[in-house]
Amino acid sequence: MSILVDHVTYLYETGTPLEHKALDEVCLEIKDGQFVGIIGHTGSGKSTLMQHLNGLLKAHSGHIYLDGEDIDAPGYPKKKLRSQVGLVFQYPEHQLFEVDVFTDVCFGPKNLGLPKEEVEERVRKALLQVGIPEEYWKQSPFEISGGQKRRVAIAGVLAMQPGVLILDEPTAGLDPKGRREILDQIKKLQTQTGMTVLLVSHSMEDVAEYVDRIVVMNRGKILLDGAPKEVFCHVEELEGVGLAAPQMTYVMRALRKRGFDVDEDAITVEEAAAGILRALS
Amino acid sequence: MLRDITIGQYYQTDSVIHRLDPRVKLAGTLLFIVSLFFFQNIGGYLAAALFLALVIRLSKVPFRYIVRGMRAILFVLLITVTFNLFLTPGRTLVELFGGHVRITYEGLKMAFFIALRLAFLIVGSSIMTLTTTPNHLTDGLERALRPLKVFKAPVHEVAMMMSIALRFIPLLLEETDKIMKAQMARGADFESGNLIQRAKAMVPILVPLFICAFRRAADLAMAMEARCYRGGEGRTKMKPLVYGRADYLAYFLLAVYTVGSIFIGRL
Ligand SMILES: Nc1ncnc2c1ncn2[C@@H]1O[C@H](COP(=O)(O)OP(=O)(O)OP(=O)(O)O)[C@@H](O)[C@H]1O
Numbered sequence: 001m002s003i004l005v006d007h008v009t010y011l012y013e014t015g016t017p018l019e020h021k022a023l024d025e026v027c028l029e030i031k032d033g034q035f036v037g038i039i040g041h042t043g044s045g046k047s048t049l050m051q052h053l054n055g056l057l058k059a060h061s062g063h064i065y066l067d068g069e070d071i072d073a074p075g076y077p078k079k080k081l082r083s084q085v086g087l088v089f090q091y092p093e094h095q096l097f098e099v100d101v102f103t104d105v106c107f108g109p110k111n112l113g114l115p116k117e118e119v120e121e122r123v124r125k126a127l128l129q130v131g132i133p134e135e136y137w138k139q140s141p142f143e144i145s146g147g148q149k150r151r152v153a154i155a156g157v158l159a160m161q162p163g164v165l166i167l168d169e170p171t172a173g174l175d176p177k178g179r180r181e182i183l184d185q186i187k188k189l190q191t192q193t194g195m196t197v198l199l200v201s202h203s204m205e206d207v208a209e210y211v212d213r214i215v216v217m218n219r220g221k222i223l224l225d226g227a228p229k230e231v232f233c234h235v236e237e238l239e240g241v242g243l244a245a246p247q248m249t250y251v252m253r254a255l256r257k258r259g260f261d262v263d264e265d266a267i268t269v270e271e272a273a274a275g276i277l278r279a280l281s
Numbered sequence: 282m283l284r285d286i287t288i289g290q291y292y293q294t295d296s297v298i299h300r301l302d303p304r305v306k307l308a309g310t311l312l313f314i315v316s317l318f319f320f321q322n323i324g325g326y327l328a329a330a331l332f333l334a335l336v337i338r339l340s341k342v343p344f345r346y347i348v349r350g351m352r353a354i355l356f357v358l359l360i361t362v363t364f365n366l367f368l369t370p371g372r373t374l375v376e377l378f379g380g381h382v383r384i385t386y387e388g389l390k391m392a393f394f395i396a397l398r399l400a401f402l403i404v405g406s407s408i409m410t411l412t413t414t415p416n417h418l419t420d421g422l423e424r425a426l427r428p429l430k431v432f433k434a435p436v437h438e439v440a441m442m443m444s445i446a447l448r449f450i451p452l453l454l455e456e457t458d459k460i461m462k463a464q465m466a467r468g469a470d471f472e473s474g475n476l477i478q479r480a481k482a483m484v485p486i487l488v489p490l491f492i493c494a495f496r497r498a499a500d501l502a503m504a505m506e507a508r509c510y511r512g513g514e515g516r517t518k519m520k521p522l523v524y525g526r527a528d529y530l531a532y533f534l535l536a537v538y539t540v541g542s543i544f545i546g547r548l
């Protein structure tokens with residue numbers, strides 16, 4: 001599904017002295033099937049923007065179109081919107097509440113009013129997609145590990161089979177191995193189903209390897225937008241807003257300064273290694 | 282929505298009222314509330330309104346902000362008013378539904394005064410919390426209650442518990458907001474259905490909320506222990522409370538208000 005964000009402005013705490021703009025005339029177009037990384041410093045408005053996309057927050061001005069239809073238009077079915085734009089919140093494991101993992105994942109599809117068989121079918125599929133094997137399905141969601149909780153929560157949204165999946169910092173607080181596993185699974189899912197995926201993060205390393213496009217946000221505005229390599233060319237601008245390019249970009253820059261003829265746009269360790277070998281041979 | 286609830290919250294700014302000793306503000310709130318219960322005519326309420334307006338003005342807290350916080354208790358206010366309006370015996374003013382329901386002259390008067398009293402009570406006590414940080418409030422309460430120590434009352438602990446409870450209000454509201462949104466993103470519906478369905482719809486919010494509250498409380502306890510907190514015994518103050526000139530003046534004005542308003546209110 002495609003999304004068009006057209007000059008969206010949003011203010012928190014309107015009418016109080018604490019009023020402030022969290023989004024300032026944001027424009028963004030996301031094509032069907034894209035895997036987009038949204039990066040920005042803490043408080044830059046990433047989560048706020050994401051909550052607009054499934055109608056949890058309503059823009060004070062501007063419009064959002066999903067497949068060309070204005071989601072704030074009167075009569076646009078909110079329930080359908082929520083099922084088509086699946087939003088996984090920051091620390092989604094805090095929303096688990098059911099007696100066991102399986103029932104918890106059922107919550108979403110059940111709310112869509114689907115028949116029981118269909119619900120269970122979807123839940124099984126979703127749980128396997130995020131890599132929760134069957135032996136955990138009857139356990140309490142409070143007794144499994146943090147990483148597993150996170151996956152169960154993601155499955156809870158996946159089971160609604162959305163056309164757009166938004167993940168707000170899905171890897172926050174996980175160890176490097178857990179991070180990789182989750183991101184690998186999301187990537188796999190995206191290539192298999194052709195889902196549009198938006199991945200919010202403030203770690204360049206996480207995002208760089210997986211996404212087709214990076215959108216950098218700063219103080220409620222979009223600062224940079226483009227393919228990872230293009231975005232990482234702007235190291236100074238990124239650093240200016242409290243972000244950094246991936247470590248490999250810095251390594252390659254340093255090498256170049258010392259007179260090695262390497263490409264500066266390597267992002268992953270593999271690319272960097274290949275680049276260095278090429279320069280040496 | 283939920284974040285509109287400002288009961289018990291601190292409003293950061295610098296004003297005469299903010300700088301007053303917390304004991305003065307505690308005493309002031311108490312006296313103000315007590316005075317409300319002495320009034321028998323509109324004059325007393327007018328005096329109270331005047332006093333309140335003056336304090337709000339001095340405190341630099343925008344009136345709009347205070348009123349916004351009142352919205353949360355509007356419901357309680359309405360119920361009280363309704364009960365008083367319809368259930369007070371006395372001279373009949375109007376009869377509705379063929380005499381089954383009647384509004385009496387006394388009922389009307391009572392409802393009006395009760396509404397005023399409740400509103401003043403809440404605004405009065407929110408002024409205290411709006412202008413006093415939880416730390417200050419704890420200090421003040423502890424000092425004010427110190428005489429009770431003679432009876433082995435756990436004064437420090439009670440004061441500490443109160444300020445922690447106040448601190449938890451915004452945390453829990455914020456958390457509720459987040460959890461509600463997260464469940465709405467999973468298609469939960471809190472707005473339609475009958476009473477039972479709506480009550481059931483609260484489960485997905487309440488369970489995570491309770492878990493979160495316990496987790497936060499445990500974390501806080503751990504953090505306090507890690508910094509060697511061990512109760513009030515032998516604990517000294519970095520900034521002991523001392524009265525200044527403004528505080529004595531405030532006490533004097535308070536005395537004037539209390540005596541004056543009660544005198545007017547009972548004329
Ligand atoms: N519910 C709220 N009420 C008031 N202000 C808020 C609320 N949520 C966010 N804000 C403010 O809006 C701005 C944008 O917040 P947002 O949560 O969108 O940032 P973010 O980019 O997701 O940050 P993070 O990386 O920390 O998650 C911040 O200044 C924040 O303080």
Ligand SMILES: [Mg+2]
Pocket residue numbers: 046047048090168
């Ligand atoms: Mg965020």
